[in-house]
Amino acid sequence: MTKHLASGTASSRRKSRKAHFSAPSSVRRNIMSASLSKELREKYNVRSIPVRKDDEVTIVRGGAKGREGKVTSVYRLKYVIHIDRVTREKVSGQSVPLGIHPSNCVITKLKLDKDREDILERIKIGRELRKKQQS
Template sequence: MAKASSSIHSSRRKSRKAHFSAPSSVRRNIMSAPLSKELREKYNVRSIPIRKDDEVTIVRGSNKDKEGKVTSVYRLKYVIHVERVTRDKASGQSVPLGIHPSNVVITKLKLDKDRESILARIKAGREQREKAKEDAN
């Protein structure tokens, strides 16, 4: 069987190099998070790149079930910071904990016209694929 996508390498070494040396524009897509069931039904979109001011629920890890607004998206480290998800240092200073976007679910989107157009584009493509699938049968 042929590779699913010829643009992505199947070599572990090359895949890791591509991941860790990816530019910010590519990291944005890698840092996508799934939408909640309600949002998924509303927009007909499964996941979307996360951004500041989205509201999320953590679904994996030691901070599971905590909710909050995304305060920053740290693309260099592939993590996001969520409000009230912090750790106290020995000095008493509170620092935000980095959470990978795959471990959260977006519960509320920060919408502007650019993001709405992205959602519409993804939805249109998905509907077109489903229609093509039905026509093939």
């Protein structure tokens, strides 16, 4: 059995890096996904979802591990999110938000609206269909 790769993906380091760093905002949105907590995963039958402002997250990797808070901004250009109370003091005394990559976070509470519920439902249906096809 052969493994099928997506035709648009390159295995070349150079091409992969170029695709990553010159990706448009719509593609960056998907790259900036975070896992859901165990409770949310069981509730929605979804493993990960793109992070959004006002989601509540816990940092599970890196220097700020264990801190939690609400997402204050999603900085797609830099591939980072800013979380309230996760800041660093500058020498001048001013506090600046630490940029955290969403893959190092777990979403603990979702900001739900109609569109987000539709996305969750769509992912859930797709997962169930895939499960039926495999069995």
